[in-house]
Amino acid sequence: MIEVDRVGRSFTVGRRRTRTTVHAVQDLSFTVEAGEFVGYLGPNGAGKSTTIKMLTGILAPTSGRIQVAGLDPARRRTALARKIGVVFGQRTTLWWDLPLKDSFELIRHLYKVDRVDFRRRLDELTGLLDLAGFMNTPVRQLSLGQRMRGDVTAALLHSPAVLVLDEPTIGLDVVSKAAMREFLRRLNADHGTTVLLTTHDLGDIEKLCRRVMLIDHGRLTFDGTLDDLRATVPEETSIEDVVARLYTDGSVSP
């Protein structure tokens, strides 16, 4: 479903004399099969968001090859958009001044979703994410938890095969977080939606992800199950400590 083959992305920063090249992502390769639930971990600035942006076609890679749902994201951006769902935890993709209901209706038109399918899907998501209470509220007036549920709904109305989430639980309270996790778990289990999520919350990883990938300084440093991840640092017991060790050491020897 997702194939990343020796992908690199560099940025030139600074002006004239101070110009340097930053390698945000280097020689990155991994494959995600249909129906997988993958957590993508890494410290701030490791290259997580850059990877997500390349997978969704926002950024073009400087080297290597990417295929998502059979398409090259940067070249086939709009075609890919119909097949994937994207959620940015840090910013909304909804229309700020529009009521949630209108945003969804607009998405139905933009994604050319059949009216009957749309109705059924929206009813399902409204039930699961408990949206009924604020359907007519403009997005700018929603709480963070409500907005996030709206964003996730918006990303799923066209029934994408792949859902990419960049920090979907950031800033959410415990209850909202638990609800969001349960929703994502069911989405993956019931619909077989392939999910890739980045997070700093290791609870997300423990509760949801059968597979974990770790990126540091733009390179993939670990790819395996949660148990494998624990086994890399046997002397630490909590997953928090394991990951903290991996971040500070910078490399993993399997």
Next chain:
Amino acid sequence: MVRTYLLLAWTWLRASAQYPGQLATMAIGSFAVNALDVLAIWVIFEHTGSLAGFGLAEVMFLYGSAGLSFALSDMLFGNVDRLSQHIRTGTFDTMLIRPASAFVQMAVDRFGVHRFGRTAQAAVVLGIALSQLDLPWSRAWMIPVMVVCGIVIFASVFALGGALQFLLTDAPEVANAFTYGGGTLTQYPLSVYGGELVRGVTFVVPLAFVNWQPGLFVLDRQDPFGLPYGLRFAAPLAALILAAVAAFAWRAGIRRYRSTGS
């Protein structure tokens, strides 16, 4: 693309209907500010019978036709010059994940009634000028052609300005010099400017084809700069070439897009 534009424009109009008072004020304000432009021209003619060889009605015609092109183009596409703002705040990323042209989404973003004020003013001026001039149909047919070509030319300049902002995220004003500068430049007969500038806006950035060259045909005037007669009919060609260049630049800009952190 047209369907997406209309869909989004309608949605924004409905959203903006929440603040009707603000909308009316902005539309009227925009109309009034632009009406002052016309007053300035009228004041000039109070002191002199002609402006660089053109009478009042003729200047009004050149002003109104360029103004109409610019206003319609600004109404439909002018928002593209806010690109650097959208890049900085990260909202441009959210446009790129939608199955629709990023250019269309940028152009129509926050579409509102206030965008109509300038159009109405330019149309009124053009209407007055035409009623004074009494042009024969053998020359008047050029007017709709020149307005449409003008829209395409200004839209291309807006797109080029947007494309430039992919490189110069910190300096959107550079692009404004060409977009709004071009809009203002074409309001007067080009003969008030120097020959070098006129050659520049004829052969480099083809603003002379918005109203000047086809306008000379409509008004049946000699070209004060002695450029070939055939240029009067070259507006569609100039518009097409500029549109192709702009489309290419915009695509190149998206390929080079760097997004922001996080």
